[in-house]
Amino acid sequence: MDLRVxxxxxxxxxxxxxxxxxxxxxxxxxxxxxxLADELKLDLNNFLKQKTSISAFTIDSIEKTLxxxxxxxxxxxxxxxxxxxxxxxxxxxxxxxxxxxxxxxLITDIRYDEFPEDEVFWxxxxxxxxxxHITRIGPNSTPIEAPNRDEALNDPRIKSKANFYLQxxxxxxxxxxxxxxxxxxxxxxxxxxxxxHNEFKRxx
Numbered sequence: 001m002d003l004r005v006x007x008x009x010x011x012x013x014x015x016x017x018x019x020x021x022x023x024x025x026x027x028x029x030x031x032x033x034x035x036l037a038d039e040l041k042l043d044l045n046n047f048l049k050q051k052t053s054i055s056a057f058t059i060d061s062i063e064k065t066l067x068x069x070x071x072x073x074x075x076x077x078x079x080x081x082x083x084x085x086x087x088x089x090x091x092x093x094x095x096x097x098x099x100x101x102x103x104x105x106l107i108t109d110i111r112y113d114e115f116p117e118d119e120v121f122w123x124x125x126x127x128x129x130x131x132x133h134i135t136r137i138g139p140n141s142t143p144i145e146a147p148n149r150d151e152a153l154n155d156p157r158i159k160s161k162a163n164f165y166l167q168x169x170x171x172x173x174x175x176x177x178x179x180x181x182x183x184x185x186x187x188x189x190x191x192x193x194x195x196x197h198n199e200f201k202r203x204x
Contacts, residue, residue: 001192004099005129006031007110007119009158012147014136015168020108022178027197029204031106032098036119039090040075084115088122095127102200104193105129111150113157120161130189133162137169164189 006023008016024031041056048056048070054063056071078086091107098105110131113120123129138144146152159165166185171177183190 001130001188002128003104003130003192003196005095005105005107005123005127006189007107007123007129007131008134009110009120009131009155009162010134010136011144011151011155013144014134015166016108016134018171018174018178019132019134019166019182020106022174022182023106023193026179027193030104030193030197030200032103033106033108034091034094034098035109036087036091036107036111037109039087040071043078043090044071044074079112079114084112084118085122088119088126102203104196110158112154113161114154120158124161124163130163131158131161132164132166132186132189133159135159135165135167137167139170 008019010016020031020033024033045056048054048067052067054067056067058064058067075087082089095105095107105127107123110119110123112118117126120131123131135143146155164186166182168178168181
């Protein structure tokens with residue numbers, strides 16, 4: 001199994017960052033977390049601070065709401081101008097550096113499969129990586145719905161191409177409940193991660 005890169009997909013609020021945090025903590029030092037959205041924020045940060053005095057990385061909820069539409073529009077323009085490759089190409093040097101240092105890049109926001117060499121192709125083909133798709137079951141025992149049209153269109157395509165699948169509900173106690181679910185549903189992947197982690201620890 002190729003384990004150079006791991007991408008995580010799923011609707012907003014499905015638990016992509018929850019899985020990433022579990023892997024980062026469980027296999028300390030092996031993974032390095034990345035997000036394509038961070039490249040978007042970096043690209044617009046100086047403009048936003050100059051024109052609005054708001055950082056693209058603001059944690060203020062009101063400020064985040066004010067700049068969200070601009071971030072989304074700019075992200076979409078650059079994607080369409082480059083057939084989906086703009087943000088992946090910006091992130092690639094960091095991915096290469098992480099791999100060179102013996103780590104596994106963990107990309108937490110694989111959202112698009114519109115173009116021939118879009119984000120899914122980038123993870124699985126260009127980086128010889130594995131793609132996890134997450135489904136979260138809501139309080140009415142049905143999967144949470146897509147928050148927007150883009151995710152509604154892209155998520156089924158991404159899910160059909162994923163290498164691994166994870167389905168879970170909202171955890172009341174993440175520290176206790178998440179591990180058995182991940183270890184059971186991603187068992188094949190976890191075996192390979194354990195091997196890589198043991199190798200990583202021996203090299204330290």
